[in-house]
Amino acid sequence: MKFLDEFREKELAQRISAEIHRTVRQPWKIMEVCGGQTHSILQYGLQDLLPEEIELLHGPGCPVCVTPVELIDKAVAIAAFDDVIFCSFGDMLRVPGSKKDLLEARAEGADVRIVYSPLDAVAIARKNPERRVVFFAVGFETTAPANAMAAYQAKRLGLRNFFLLCSHVLVPPVMASILQSADNRVQAFLGPGHVCSIMGAREYESLSEQYKVPIVITGFEPSDILEGIWRCIAQLEKGEAKLEIQYSRAVRSEGNLSAMAVLDAVFDRSERLWRGLGTIAESGYALNEQYKQFDAEKQFAVHGLQADESPLCISGEILRGLKKPIHCSAFARECTPEHPLGATMVSPEGTCANYYKFRPRPGEDDAS
Ligand code: SF4
Known part of the structure; x- marks a missing residue:
């Protein structure tokens, strides 16, 4: 398939891998921010093409992974209202809450529906004026424009029974939070290609300058990722720290101005709680004054929830590398x-799901 196969060619990957081996002089730790990049790295075994000096750290860029358990509990509680149709993308249904997930809530009788677009939820609200329809708006800057558009359409249509349960998170603040932490291990970032196709590269340029860290905005195919790693290493070895755009076939420095205009019209930046990472200032989107009527958290009084995560789970430390x-x-x-x-x-x-699927399990032969 054009625009995919040429980025998956074995010979090209081997050539870039050889260049990486020639460039490396000392150990470096590089974090890929995006869950899509983590998936490709594990699926194609890219760590095995790197010199042993290079360690890849898997970052917090999986939206399902960073949605706090408190919000899953809130979603389950809202879905239990008799008049509610709760709409979500399928992958959120199995994310564990304190006591149950949305799939179990559905098994117990809640009207939980999988949709493929937030506009599907708007259509359900139009067809069911006697019910309250809630869409679980989860994701990074990539999915936020479609959810903003759903709120915009609901307002234009005069809908009073449509709501968003928002858990939108933003990449640059969490990168800054990782870099500021006392136990930070990250020395360079592969930046999130899809997010930057919406938001552009300027915020990442500021981050790179402020924290003196190389950031290479990178795509998702094997040769994209290897090239991103090679560019990071080339900077690190030369003592440089600047922004580069490897994923230039999709990312423009100024971003997608139309998508950003919709975001600005509907959302304000807000403090946000991240699963395993705590509360980070200005790291999320919340519906602004003009759209607050669609805020599910204001519409549904859900109190007294006690969030409870498995004491065995170390996903917070995994998400910080x-x-x-x-x-x-x-x-x-x-x-x-x-x-x-x-x-x-x-x-x-998710990093754990990808290790489970693509790496040897405990007891099998693995040291990475
Ligand atoms: S493998 Fe461990 S860290 Fe990963 S999700 Fe399961 S309990 Fe959490």
């Missing part, structure tokens, strides 16, 4: 994709 799934005592034992204890075992972009 401090540990790998094989360091978790529950990995592939108590915690599997069929019975996940943490969100990083649920999503196809």
Whole structure:
């Protein structure tokens, strides 16, 4: 397939790998921010093409993984209202809450529906004026424009029974939070290609300058990722720290101005709680004054929830690049994709799920 196959060619990957081996002089730790990049790295075994000096750290860029358990509990509680139709993308249904996930809520009788676009939820609201329809708006800057558009359409149509349960998170603030932490291990970032196709590169340029860290905005195919790694290493070895755009076939420095205009019209930046990472200032989107009527958290008084996560789960440390799934005592034992204890075992972009699928399990031959 054009625009895909040429980025998956074995010979090209081997050539870039050889260039990386020629460039490396000392150990470096590079974090890929995006869950899609983590998936490609594990699926194609890219770590095995790198010199042993290079360690890849898997970052917090999987939206399902960073949605806090408190919000899953809130979603389950809202879905239990008799008049509610709760709409969500399918991957959120199996994310564990404190006591149950949305799939179990559905099994107990809640009207939980899988949709493929937030506009599907708007259509359901139009067809069911006597019911309250809630869409679980989860994701990074990539999915936020479609959710903003759903709120915009609901307002234009005069809908009073449509609501968003928002858990939108933003990449640059969490990168800054990782870099500021006392135990930070990250020396360079592969930046999030899809997010930057919406938001552009300017915020990442500022981050690179402020924290003196190389950032290479990178795509998702094997040769994209290897080239991104090679560019990071070339900078690190020369003592440079600047922004580069490897994924230039999709990313423009100024971003997608139309998408950003919709975001600005509907959302304000807000403080946001991240699963395993705590509360980070200005790291999320919340509906602004003009759109607050669509805020599910204001519409539904859900109080007294006590968030409770598995004490075995170390996904917070994994999302900050401090540990790998094989360091978790529950990995592939108590915690599997069929019975996940943490969100990083649920999503196809989750680090634990990808290690489970693509790496040898405990007891098999693996040292990474
Ligand atoms: S293997 Fe399961 S319990 Fe362990 S960190 Fe990953 S999601 Fe959490």
